[in-house]
Amino acid sequence: MSFKSMIQDMKDEFGSISRKGFRSRSHRVVQDCTVTIDALRQSCWANMPxxxxxxxxxxxxxxxxxxxxxxxxxxxxxxxxxxxxxxxxxxKTPEVSGKLTFPISLKQPGPRDKLVQCFIRRNRSSQTYHLFLNLNEVANDDGKFLLAARKCKRPTYTDYIISLNAEVASRGSSTYIGKLRSNFLGTKFTVYDAQPSNAGAKVSKCRSTRFVGMKQVSPRIPTGNYPVAHISYELNVLGARGPRRMLCIMDAIPASSIEPGGLAPTQTEFVPVNVDSFPSLHFFRSKSTRVDNFSSGPLPSPKDEVLTLKNKAPRWHEQLQCWCLNFNGRVTVASVKNFQLVASLGDGAGQENENVILQFGKVGEDLFTMDYQYPISAFQAFAICLSSFDTKIACE
The missing domain is CATH 1.20.1280 (Monooxygenase)
Incomplete structure (x- = not known):
């Protein structure tokens, strides 16, 4: 190789190094300027009076x-x-304003003076159910998405995984908020919340207790199985007792909540907790598990009665020759799935409150209305309605 060619190669090498250095320095300058501009914009918005x-x-x-x-x-x-x-x-919370705004609104009790009108769309092929908020009282084809559920069939039970995401509904997702589990016959169901609905909630011993969002560095939300409601359907093998009879025991809501001035626990936010504060899963299974500052309102103590909901008894219509309930125009198709839930007074006489807390009914092939109010939340109402979709071997 000649001396001249060696000098040329050195020039080319130094030139490439200098150009790379210039590009990297210019990139840093542009990036620093962008960060500065973003910081100025942030401070302008944040520093308003x-x-x-x-x-x-x-x-x-x-x-x-x-x-x-x-x-x-x-x-x-x-x-x-x-x-x-x-x-x-x-x-304000839905109890006061009657509006669903932030995701936490779905875990808070509905308004006291009116029913929140929603509808559920079923997808048979994917075994999914989507809950929407009615934007108007005329059409149900255009609503605000609220919750999604996916049916998971097991050999001895069925799970309905409930999520905030319309596309992803799994226990490993950060949008997972709870589930509904049935027994083999489809006559008994338990509603589990991923986070405690009150400071005294105790986690159920279940193998599915896990951390949500394990791919995130921090924070992570400890998820467990906190039972918040139990649903049971009365056995009716030969169909001799008429329509379905169901009973819902709301573990997290005191019976006094339906009285004037009564209060139900209200979750204020989704609480992210650092995994370092939970050394092992045994902590969750401890009887002393508590989460402070998690909700407001009185909690049902062992001496207090919990709220019990029962389906309103339909009346027999002689001309139509069928069982009927007054849904005020919200239900148009006769179905064994239709129901209205009212509070049982629990005085031993079988009396019930006339105020409908939750009603669910069919309006199309795969379209159902769901209306609820205080003291239950959209999440609880949705889980109760999902129990009506499940196959019931011994109920009809």
Whole structure:
């Protein structure tokens, strides 16, 4: 190799090094400028006068009563931390406002004075069920998605995995919030919450207790099986006792909640907990497991009665020759799945409250309405309605 060619190769090498260094330095400068601009924008939004910011956000929240424009409220809560904290203070629970806004609203009791109108769409091929909020009282084909459930058939039981995500519904997902489990005959069901609905909730001993979001570094949400309701269907092998008879025992809700001024536990937020504070799964199975500052409202003590719901007895219509219930136009197709739940007074005389807490009925081939109110939540109501879809060998 000649001396001239060696010099040329060295020039080319130094040139490539210098160009790479220039590009890397210029990239750092552009990146630093971008970070600075983002920080300035963040500080501009975050450093607005609190009085002015609160007034603006209150006007936005009050003007958006329905869900199509209500997405602006959620968007404002996602701007920055200060906006989010103010929005959490302004937006009231469904019990007070009658509105479903943030995901936590699905775990909170519904309004006291009216039924929240929803509908469920069933997909037979994928064995999934999607819960939507009615945007209007006329059509059910366009709603706000709330929850999804997927049926998992096992040899001796059936699980309905309930998720906040319409596409992903599994216990390993960070959107998993609970499940419904049936026995072999489909006559008894248990509703499990992934997180305790009150500070005194105890986790059930189950092999499916696990951490959600294991791929995340931190924080992680400890999920367990906290039983919040038990549903039982009366045996009716020969069909001689008429329509289905069901009973729901709400473990997390005191019976006094349906009385004037009564309160039901209200979960305030999804609590992320660092895995370091939970050294082993044995901690979850301890009888002393408690989560502080998790909910508001009195909790049912061992001496207090829990809320018991029973299906409202239908009447026989002589002209139509069928059993009938007054759904106020919300149900149009006769089905064994249709029901209305009212509170049992528990005085030993079999009396029941006339106020319908949950009603469920068929309006199409794979379309069902679901209306609920205080003291149960959308999650609890959805799980109860899912029990009506399950095959019942000994109930009809």
């Amino acid at each position: 609190p009085e002015l910011l609160r007034d603006v956000l209150m006007r936005i929240e009050e003007s958006d009563s329905d869900w199509r424009p209500r997405k602006n409220v959620v968007a404002c809560a996602g701007v920055c931390r200060s906006w989010r904290e103010i929005m959490k203070e302004i937006v």
